[in-house]
Amino acid sequence: MADPTLEDERSPVRWVSRLLPALPPLVWMTAILLGGSRLQWNDYWFMVDRTFTENGLIDLGGLFTFQNEHPIVLPQLVYWLNAQLTGGSNLALGVFVVALVAAQIAVVARFVPEEDWRRAGPFVLVAAAGALLFARQGLHNFWLAMSGTAWLLANLLVLAAVLARVRGRVGPAIGLGVAASMTYGTGLMVWPALLVTGMVQDRRRRPEPSVLAATVLVALAYVALRDPVPDAGSPGLWQWVRATMRIGGSVIAGSLGASEIVGAVVVVAGLVLCVLAVRSARPELVPWVGVFTFALGSCVLIARSRFLWVVYFGHQSRYASLSALLLLSAAALAAALFRFRLAALAPLA
Numbered sequence: 001m002a003d004p005t006l007e008d009e010r011s012p013v014r015w016v017s018r019l020l021p022a023l024p025p026l027v028w029m030t031a032i033l034l035g036g037s038r039l040q041w042n043d044y045w046f047m048v049d050r051t052f053t054e055n056g057l058i059d060l061g062g063l064f065t066f067q068n069e070h071p072i073v074l075p076q077l078v079y080w081l082n083a084q085l086t087g088g089s090n091l092a093l094g095v096f097v098v099a100l101v102a103a104q105i106a107v108v109a110r111f112v113p114e115e116d117w118r119r120a121g122p123f124v125l126v127a128a129a130g131a132l133l134f135a136r137q138g139l140h141n142f143w144l145a146m147s148g149t150a151w152l153l154a155n156l157l158v159l160a161a162v163l164a165r166v167r168g169r170v171g172p173a174i175g176l177g178v179a180a181s182m183t184y185g186t187g188l189m190v191w192p193a194l195l196v197t198g199m200v201q202d203r204r205r206r207p208e209p210s211v212l213a214a215t216v217l218v219a220l221a222y223v224a225l226r227d228p229v230p231d232a233g234s235p236g237l238w239q240w241v242r243a244t245m246r247i248g249g250s251v252i253a254g255s256l257g258a259s260e261i262v263g264a265v266v267v268v269a270g271l272v273l274c275v276l277a278v279r280s281a282r283p284e285l286v287p288w289v290g291v292f293t294f295a296l297g298s299c300v301l302i303a304r305s306r307f308l309w310v311v312y313f314g315h316q317s318r319y320a321s322l323s324a325l326l327l328l329s330a331a332a333l334a335a336a337l338f339r340f341r342l343a344a345l346a347p348l349a
Contacts, residue, residue, distance in 0.1 A: 015106070021123050022105045022130025026098060029134045033094035033142045040090045041144040043067075044079065051076045052083070066227045069305065073182040075150040093145035100152045105129045107159040108328070111166075111287040121339065125332060132324035137251050140317030147318050154180050154187035155321055161190050162290040165197045165211075166283075174214045181218050185305070186322065188222065189297035191215040197290035200278055235304065243303035248296070251323035263323075267296060270330035277333055285336055288329045295326035 050062035058080045063073045078096070079088075086092035108129050112122045141148030161176035177194055180187030195215065198208040235243060242260055249262030270292050277285035299322050 015109070018109055018117065018122070019102070019105060019126060021127035022102070022134075025130040025134035026102060029101075029139075029142055030095065030098050032139065033098070033145070034091055036091065036094065036143050038089045038091050040088060040093075040146055044088075044146040047072075047076055047079065051080050056084075064225070066225065069226055070150070070185040071182050071187075071222065071225070072150050072184060074153060074179065075146070075183060078149050078153070079146060090145050093149060094142050097142055097145045097148035097152055100148070100156050101133045104133060104152070104156050104159055107156070107163055110163055111284075111332075113284050116284070121335065125335075128331065129328055132251055132328050133321065135251050135320060135324060138317055138320030138324065141321060150184045151186065151318055151321055154184040155325065157183060158187060158190045158193060158294050159291065162193055162197055162287050162294070165194050165290070166201060166287045168201075170198075170208065170210060174211060177211075177214065178218065181222070186298040186301060188218070189294050189301060191218065192297050193290045193294035196293045197286060200289050201283070201286045203281065240300075240303055244299045247299045247303055247319045248323055248326050251320045251327060263299075263326075266327055266330050270296065270326065270333065273330060273333040273337060276337055280337065280340065282336075282340065285333060288332045288336070291325055292329035292333070295322050295329060298322045299326060 050065050053059050063076050082093050157176050157180035161173045165173035177190040180190040194211050195207045245260045245263030249259035253259035253262045274289050277289050
């Protein structure tokens with residue numbers, strides 16, 4: 001006889017109802033982007049000659065060329081499909097990007113154990129995920145959808161990889177990690193996330209050999225295939241740290257100084273919470289440690305590779321998705337650890 005709990009968990013109606021708290025920001029962002037332009041942003045056109053052949057077919061070799069140090073194989077494939085199906089409409093691509101974020105929220109909901117859905121906490125988490133991932137600070141990725149296709153597809157694949165690893169599916173996790181690495185440069189941070197997730201999940205001090213081998217192979221392929229770029233200057237350590245914090249706090253702070261302060265608080269608190277999560281040995285905390293590792297690593301990476309952009313242009317809306325995942329993972333860890341602490345103290349009251 002089928003397990004009724006399992007059948008209930010797989011019910012599409014039940015899962016749609018669990019995602020309803022994220023619906024208002026989703027509708028709000030969709031309305032904004034549909035009021036935009038059908039014309040694609042300028043970066044889109046730089047890739048047309050590499051993605052399309054002269055007769056409009058796809059150039060498979062061109063898919064594997066880099067754009068600004070980024071491997072964007074899967075986004076270019078989406079751009080080609082968008083051109084075939086909608087004439088290259090930026091609005092249609094924007095709707096696709098909204099669907100990517102909706103899928104991210106669905107994966108986040110899967111991080112929550114089934115028994116926890118009897119409480120209000122998971123619904124608050126979904127609402128927070130919707131508010132952060134659809135925040136107006138990240139409008140660039142929706143309004144200029146070719147950018148969001150790369151950034152947010154990479155984020156989705158990373159979240160899916162972490163979920164697969166938490167559920168013990170190492171092979172699919174590695175496959176999703178490779179796909180994330182082929183989507184955007186920040187997708188490379190899936191490998192630290194998977195290594196940390198595996199070590200915490202299995203309570204081991206050494207990285208998982210298969211994931212470590214995949215990490216090395218992807219890194220070697222990236223170094224071998226990427227285009228040489230001119231030296232844009234390297235930030236000092238303190239400048240690098242400040243830029244990282246600025247990106248980390250950008251989703252909720254308006255000024256540059258405030259974003260650095262918020263970012264510093266979130267990063268320090270998040271690191272402490274990750275340590276507490278590891279010590280608690282509670283499996284429901286493991287995916288959030290992985291997500292925090294990815295988000296922080298991506299902020300560090302962007303702060304280094306896009307340092308001049310962060311310094312001279314301040315907030316970059318396209319980076320808000322990383323800040324959102326950083327804050328969301330830290331908040332989820334804090335809420336869960338606080339609840340566990342209250343539960344432990346209840347018998348003493």
